[in-house]
Amino acid sequence: MMDRLREIYLVAGFDLMESLRSRKALVLLALYVAGSVGASFIFLEALSSVEDVAAEQLRVATTTQPGAMTDTLMQSEQFLDMVANLVDDRELAESLVSVPAMALFYGWMSLTFAPILVTLTSSDAISSELGSGSVRFALFRTDRLSWATGKLAGQTALLGLGVFGGALAAFLVGWSQMAGFDASATGWWLARISLRSWVFGFAWLGLTMGISQLTRSTARARAGALLALFAAAVTNAWLGGSWMKEHAPVVGDTLAQLLPQAYRIDLWRPEVVDRAPAMIMCLALGALYFAAGHAVFSRRDS
């Protein structure tokens, strides 16, 4: 067991460094972080506009920096009603409006874009090594399960770098641009929300890496991962649609549990006991998808 853990650790470290050295992963990570910065600025612009409108309606002076009225806005009953209607859960809505605006925005953004990030950065993590044959140098020294798990761990670390790097970028934008920016509360919430996005992203990473084990072609692996992402979105929409709710609600709900999107809202729940099942399910789904791909990889010639 210790041997296996050691090998997984070695492969993961090597894979992370190799990914960081490759321009592709670096560029994609940089784009994600830059996107986070850009989106944060756009968010602040929108926030500033909302505050201006609110200030005009309340007949008070407009603010020069966005964020000065955010707390007041977010704690208003009208805003709470609006969020409660959106998430269909009053308790969850109350917890959401207590989250600092920048953290709330980044959480939404990272939960939306982490699946796309992993699809772009990790879809060829295994298939490229199968295609080039470099896997053969490693499989003489470790077994396939340790090697593939090490690759998964390396890509998980890469995803973590992206998600936490993006959070740091959002924090810096808020810190430099928002009035009344609560650094400690925002930082704490960004860290918590990044962890949840990381876990959510792991489910998609498992799917992407599972597909990557099925083919030697990097193009096929990438296309397969993008197709799976699209298929999951369509299936989730169909399973949650009115037809399924009317004709086969139990089947729809059950099948929906096999998709990561089913746990996205629950990741926002304030209590650990409410949130933990969603996080565990995301991790389990990631492992399940990965294991399904590995079942094929472990039997094929390399």
Next chain:
Amino acid sequence: MNALELEGVEKSYGRLRALDKLTLSIPRGVVCGLVGPNGAGKTTTYGVVGGLVKPDAGRIDILGSGPFEPRRHRGRVTLLPQDCALNPHTPVRELLRFYARLQGMTAGEASREADRALDQVALADRAGSRIRQLSHGMRRRVAVAQALLGSPELVLLDEPTSGLDPELVARMRDLFAAQRGRCTLVISSHVLVELEAVCDHVIFMEAGRCVTSGSLVELTGQRSAVRVLLESPVDLAALRAALPGVTAREDGAELTLVVPEGEPLAAFNRRALTALLSLEAEIVELRRGRSLESAWLARDRDAPAPQS
């Protein structure tokens, strides 16, 4: 005990039969040449021995401890695969350190081994370069270096010198020859002259089967025949009369003399040379046995009955 034993190993890719009840054995400590045309099954043989390719049937025994199992054989068996790319973004030394650590070495041991292996393949000055910055020949040498990390007991080299310049080929040949007795080396190559210079055991493969195998001395008849290259043909009847009991065959300018059983080679050489010189034969070259290439070309004639 043999380093490697294969018995009735079969492998098909769809309708293509890559290995057809392949049976062979390689003694420990030899440098073995695996010879065969393209598609003979050499690379598949390496694959099934190294656990990279799943055989359909047959028995494989590596170093007396069963078929390949990474944790049991890591560091004891190494492979230089054919046409496989190394991770392009990693510096050479770091890549070798990674492989050495996967073999079970500590960080310190791995660093020392990486440096030693790089020195062996004359790449110490490129230790910090990334793989993608190296030429094809240099990458091939890194691949050879990874196969020599640690103290492997069985090293499988698939076309190790392809793409290397003549000077490096000679250096690699010396490096492989120096492993004799330390470990078992199995080298596949199309360059038979190269194999002949370094191997002491040879396996001929064709259509996924072992056609012939044995020591180089046996296969090339180095103890049983003398090959004489002549400027012009000699009078064969006169030669036979001058060398009673010796079978002489002439093929153009090449004359083959079969050593009578029991006669020491040195004594036979003296007798044969005296006879040839007395007939005023213009000798260009004299060598023991035939070349490996001749042995390969004559494999159908010399091969035992096909395996059942």
